[in-house]
Amino acid sequence: MGPLIPQEIIGADWNLFIAFVIGIGFGFVLEQAGFSSSRKLAGMFYGYDTVVLKVFFTGAITAMLGLLFFSLFGWIDLNLIYVNPTFLGSAIVGGIIMGAGFIVGGFCPGTSFSAAAIGKIDGMVFIGGLFIGVFFFAEGYPLIEDFYMSGSMGPLKVSEVLGISGGVVTLLIIIAALIMFKLGELAEKRWPRAEY
């Protein structure tokens, strides 16, 4: 029963190696999907290329379903997997700043690495910017530490907040995503761009 390393079915020494292999899969898929192109990524917000929407939501939904089905078959113990803790204030403000960074820079950290891997210099410059931004945060930490730690709600799950099961949440997201995909495809027809 998974997760294999926390349950000590596989030794903890394998963890970093597994991280590397998973990273290869991650980078390969990102690049294959076209996420190494900042113009494709930004296209989401101008309607001409909704690849971000499709890949992102399909990916999240696939993993959601995967986790729930694995749990159903007794292949994974959902109590032992990491659930991102919710710190409401910093999540929102951090998200806003990241959103700005996304549309200004045309990348997010994961995609910038896959872009850099195929030789995109703008991806590399973005990565350089990442280091600087993280450095600013680290140095300015004492000023925002209180805000950073505020609004802690623990590893809260949507299913707990809404009082419905994880499966129902997943189904609702699937339906919402399909609607968004449809809208996305309409948008692409409406605002086509030349190949890039």
Next chain:
Amino acid sequence: MNLRNIIFIGLVLLGVVIAMVPENTTKPYKLTAEQMLIEVQGAAEMVIADDVAHWLISKDPSLQLIDVRTPDEYQKFHLEGSLNIPLSTILSSENRDYVDQGIKMNVLYSNGTIGSHQAWMILRQLGFENNYVLQGGLNYWFDTIMNPQAPSVTSADEEFAKYDFRKAASGVFGGGNAETLTAPTANEAEKPRVIRKTKKKAPAGGC
């Protein structure tokens, strides 16, 4: 039918299935039936009343008594320092950290041994360590520790030593034959080793 539509339909079907199926919240059993049989026959989980009395008197910090009876019974009487975790609540998530841990030695007790043993069986099968059963429960505790019977004159010396210890102990606990109030100095009761376990915590994650 193209790939995209296959994926769409697949996701919707899977979504409907997973929404309808009740969530699997069972905790898996870690020990097989054979392993449980061996453990039960070995009876290593039993601790005797005298030892518990000694640990209570010496204020041993690694001892944690757990009363598995109902809250009403707990209110009427409970051993000093014990927690009340009624058998019906023993699997709840709030109590998980008490029964699944590697720091203290939990001694479960009830009026006799049935209730505490029922609790112990469940916890042991889930793979939790460091839980023990008070032999004889509160009934035996009252009979021997709180109201110890003087041994007959022909008994062995050990019997007298035990009796002296129990008399003094009952004094400390506020029992019947309190002839002396000085805390007894019995031999160091051999304590089962607390199995320190690296708690299976969810791993760290994040950015």
Next chain:
Amino acid sequence: MKTSYMNPYLAGVLLGLVLLMAFFFSGRGLGASGAVKSVMVAAVDIVAPEHTANSHFYSKYVGEGKEPMEAWLVFEMMGVLVGGFLSGAFSGRLNWRIEHFPGITAKRRLVFAGMGGILFGFGSQLGRGCTSGSALTGMASLSVAGFVSMMAIFGTAFAMAFFVRKNWI
């Protein structure tokens, strides 16, 4: 150059499977910004160890027995570089270029890429994760933080798209 990318829905399914494997093996999801933080912390620690020891931020990662570079995400991102490279090689997309909308100069693109990176670097630390670590992984584990992140990031990007449209369309 016409490039043929994978069907996005298929790519999404594969991405979800990779994420699922991460959970299944290591009990955690993907991420990216954390690797940048780890490398940065390690670098600062080499240059100024007293500073890191005294700082609330750095001291969490350095000190006795702690090795900031031996982090899951650092190894994962090294894998991402390899995986991205393999995919680019496989599909014939390997070349040095500065990709930008023809209506602006390459230099302008780089300036904005740098600024975007700085914003994203800061924001990812504040938000405890980026789109991979918080939004994607968080949503898969149904965490509220994941959904909040996702909505904040995408919402803001949509809202600001108008102001930087000259860079893209």
